[in-house]
Amino acid sequence: MDYEVIILGAGAGGYLAALHLAKKKKKVLIIEKEKFGGECLNYGCIPSKALIELSENIFYLKNMPGMTLDYKLNMKDWQAWKDSMIKKITGGAEGACKASGATVLYGEGKIVNKNTVNVDGKNYTADYLILDTGSVPVKIKGIDDVYYNREILAIDHIPETLVVIGGGYIGIEMGTAFRKLGSDVYIVEMKDRILPEVDEYLSRAVDKRLRDLGIKILTSSRVLGVKKNKNYTVKIENSGDIIAETVLMAVGRMPNTQGYGLENLNLEMDGRFIKTDQHKRTSVDNVYAIGDVSGMPMLAHKAFYDAYVASENILGNDTVVDYKSMPMVVYTDPEIAFTGKTTDKYKQIPAMANPRTLTMNQQDGFFRVYYNDDGTISGAGIAAPRSSEIIAEIGLAVESGLTLDDMFMTVHPHPTVSEGIKDACEND
């Protein structure tokens, strides 16, 4: 064999697996057909957070009493900064992999069999194969020439009007950001509420706030077609047409299982996903699958976790995934984050009761902590600025079986948003 492990795809999961295995002295080949870092680093989580950060800063200053704000935003220059920032991250990741001894190969990998991947006519062999081929956006037949996440995050100006088709987390994040950057935004969702992937008590808080911000939200609305002339015309069932400068299609993502010889492995599938067990093993010996292609949720931190567990198993350290405290964040307004399980018992305080939130001129949202009969924390849902940063503490509590009292009696610094979690846990 040429290598001990071949990894197909250098996305979030793939590169972490390569790094971890190479650090542990495994001989690793990682194959990437596009960019190191994959969708998340190049076209997803990272550029979207940079754009959201920009939009939030502008929005804050625009709405701050005493401030008269006048600005020009040259998006081309901003994009150049964004690209250089991403290169720091992807370059750092690739450099770390190489420095640890992994071999990085660019090209289209085609699986020949469970030990062989062909790139540009040459076969590479290994004992183990890790599939981290990610996901691709769902496209709707007959709707062409619209923007997807990649195009919207590379845009060179702020569109006057933006129609977002799909009210899931990608659509909501982009809709919120462009609204704060000045666009007239429509969000069109087929289901009866936005953010159908999160619990309703969370999506309701976002829905209310986004409407307050002037976003037009159309739920239970089916897009019949999109025509492009000079502008786009978006045809909606039982509703008028919307004329828009830009249309973002964000109706979901699906596992990427086409075009790289997956059929040659004859793996068991789980719907459209590659089926894996808790060790992240597929149905074929010594073949692992991680990240988006291996099941929900399609989130980078789930891919990191999968990658670590698969690598540990390859290293001979029996390890299993347990998604019980898998967090999710939607960087909208209010920012929402949740983890763990809901139960029929929870404690909640409003975001307004958190002084730090008010110092940021924000007040929408709440801190909700779910618990079990024995007082242990089972999960939480937070709608508040920086909820992304404080949800991990709940994850740690869930993983470690800690109680409401453990949380409440841990001194949280003042003034912080994190105090909201502690205060919600008070026993009264």
Next chain:
Amino acid sequence: MDYEVIILGAGAGGYLAALHLAKKKKKVLIIEKEKFGGECLNYGCIPSKALIELSENIFYLKNMPGMTLDYKLNMKDWQAWKDSMIKKITGGAEGACKASGATVLYGEGKIVNKNTVNVDGKNYTADYLILDTGSVPVKIKGIDDVYYNREILAIDHIPETLVVIGGGYIGIEMGTAFRKLGSDVYIVEMKDRILPEVDEYLSRAVDKRLRDLGIKILTSSRVLGVKKNKNYTVKIENSGDIIAETVLMAVGRMPNTQGYGLENLNLEMDGRFIKTDQHKRTSVDNVYAIGDVSGMPMLAHKAFYDAYVASENILGNDTVVDYKSMPMVVYTDPEIAFTGKTTDKYKQIPAMANPRTLTMNQQDGFFRVYYNDDGTISGAGIAAPRSSEIIAEIGLAVESGLTLDDMFMTVHPHPTVSEGIKDACEND
């Protein structure tokens, strides 16, 4: 007795004690001579965070490639907003106390004996007394007519030149904020480094960054005098004079033990502080002391904690304070936060290795986690944006005896600053 508990001072600790005791049906009188919420809410933590938030947003946009920023800041209008924001918080706190049944009395309380406090000539009696009289800024003889925290946070314009006397956390926070708002800033510290109250590895990161921002830092420098004519002239030993529009005096705070009849209790003292045991009991039966007046550190969250513990003891629930995971934050650049104990073993990654930090166009700092021989986490020091929000997770780990592995195997959402803690805990 008129009441079960009299609380002297409605600062952070006092109002929390009043609220907690009143909720538990104790008959409570809380006496405040100035404003409900005390120094923290009215003149300290809260307005300073609002000002820092403003300065950080402006600084971010000023330095963001692609942005051309032009703004006018009318500080009078901003101050009006700030005051209304504070009123929401203090009004909420006072309202909650009253709604729970506590009596709020404004006036100068004078202690007559351990069961009696006189306000405006009238005696009020109670079984228990809680002292939460806070702290006052240290003043230097012969230096008059300068700004202290109250004045600087009420300022109606951005000073052209600001000299900060004292490089502790208050001076550093204000110096950083005004520098980002455009002032020419000098920080003069007597000791050989800024932030002498934090470990040197943390203060060094701040020192470097503040100098990069153009703040003139003078350490080992003694101020000989300050003269005010049209401008201030600040005389520094072995150095030239500095001419400045504004001088902020921030050389520390001391416990407030004067002017309210403390001498009539004949309490044991601990230096300038009122001596308390772990129950927050003073040397006199049924008299408790909490917050700044009862010992270091002088921080609002320590006062909250003291208040809760004292209240629980009054309620008959034996409870003691344990400051082993007491966090501290300095909202400077990079923002620093720490908790727990240092040991001779730590793991550290640079802030630059955290993608979320880069999306915010920041990259200075690090994540450092200290641990014990058995792998349990003993503390952490973080220099990174939003370190204030993520340090509580380390506190929870310290309180609960969790290990580096427990932290590393808890999935942290991506991309967040909180991932930096997890990544620092990786076992390699």
